[in-house]
Amino acid sequence: MLLDVGDSRRLRFLAIGGIGSLVVGGAAMAFALETSPQTQQGPGAGTLSPASVATAGQGGTPAPAGPAPGPPTAPRALNVVVLDPAHGGTDPGARGTGGIQESEITLEFATRARQALEQQGFQVVETRQGNENPSFDDRSAIANAQRGAVFITLHIASTGIPGTVRVYVNADLPPVKAANGLIPWDLAQAPFLGLSRKLGDLVQGMLTQHFKGSPDAAQTAAIRQLRTTAAPAIAVEVSSVVVNDRAELDHMVPGVADAIARGVAAFKPLYAMALPSGALP
Numbered sequence: 490m491l492l493d494v495g496d497s498r499r500l501r502f503l504a505i506g507g508i509g510s511l512v513v514g515g516a517a518m519a520f521a522l523e524t525s526p527q528t529q530q531g532p533g534a535g536t537l538s539p540a541s542v543a544t545a546g547q548g549g550t551p552a553p554a555g556p557a558p559g560p561p562t563a564p565r566a567l568n569v570v571v572l573d574p575a576h577g578g579t580d581p582g583a584r585g586t587g588g589i590q591e592s593e594i595t596l597e598f599a600t601r602a603r604q605a606l607e608q609q610g611f612q613v614v615e616t617r618q619g620n621e622n623p624s625f626d627d628r629s630a631i632a633n634a635q636r637g638a639v640f641i642t643l644h645i646a647s648t649g650i651p652g653t654v655r656v657y658v659n660a661d662l663p664p665v666k667a668a669n670g671l672i673p674w675d676l677a678q679a680p681f682l683g684l685s686r687k688l689g690d691l692v693q694g695m696l697t698q699h700f701k702g703s704p705d706a707a708q709t710a711a712i713r714q715l716r717t718t719a720a721p722a723i724a725v726e727v728s729s730v731v732v733n734d735r736a737e738l739d740h741m742v743p744g745v746a747d748a749i750a751r752g753v754a755a756f757k758p759l760y761a762m763a764l765p766s767g768a769l770p
């Protein structure tokens with residue numbers, strides 16, 4: 490299930506102009522998390538060290554931010570996929586008959602999606618690998634610490650036609666005024682909405698090939714988790730926990746993983762084209 494908690498605006502900001510640069514829709518901007526550590530890597534631009542991936546993916550409370558790799562002017566290509574198995578810990582998410590818990594099944598979907606994405610050459614960071622429940626902000630912070638990443642949160646619905654899958658992107662957000670070099674944490678998604686829609690439509694298209702009756706294009710909704718994510722970001726919601734047998738969901742795992750991996754691979758050249766002309770390696 491997808492929830493928008495609707496919390497009030499918070500006085501937390503993403504600093505702009507510090508590290509790296511990315512052109513989205515023709516406007517140059519750079520993001521630097523206020524929590525970014527001081528460490529900088531040398532050449533190797535845009536890649537994550539295995540250590541940083543492991544740190545973010547380990548059990549327990551994830552680090553709020555990983556190293557910010559790459560020199561300041563490094564061209565950025567899509568290298569990293571942050572997978573977010575929603576819920577966990579004291580939050581089981583949607584619950585169905587027979588003890589089916591959304592928080593458990595999203596882990597299963599994430600594990601297989603990771604394998605499929607790695608086969609496509611992507612590095613994968615998971616916001617949790619066990620039964621923890623990182624906060625919305627912790628999960629977004631993991632994504633926002635990456636360079637050249639997309640973010641995919643995985644949910645199981647309590648509604649919808651069993652055997653179908655829907656992709657959501659965040660609803661429109663107010664324009665970001667970044668004149669002072671800061672954008673509100675709660676509006677981090679705003680500059681990426683166009684790219685998120687492209688990614689969402691591509692992944693939805695692949696999903697619909699596997700799961701007939703699914704929509705043809707991504708839908709929009711107010712999604713708390715996506716709003717604070719400074720990267721192309723989508724939610725994938727599988728229907729549903731209201732199946733008689735968990736095996737019905739298990740059977741969907743390979744198809745969802747394949748669709749996500751192929752959708753992200755199809756998106757990769759679109760992401761690279763958003764970089765400044767002449768900046769590509």
Ligand SMILES: [Zn+2]
Pocket residue numbers: 490491492575576582583591643644645
């Ligand atoms: Zn959910």
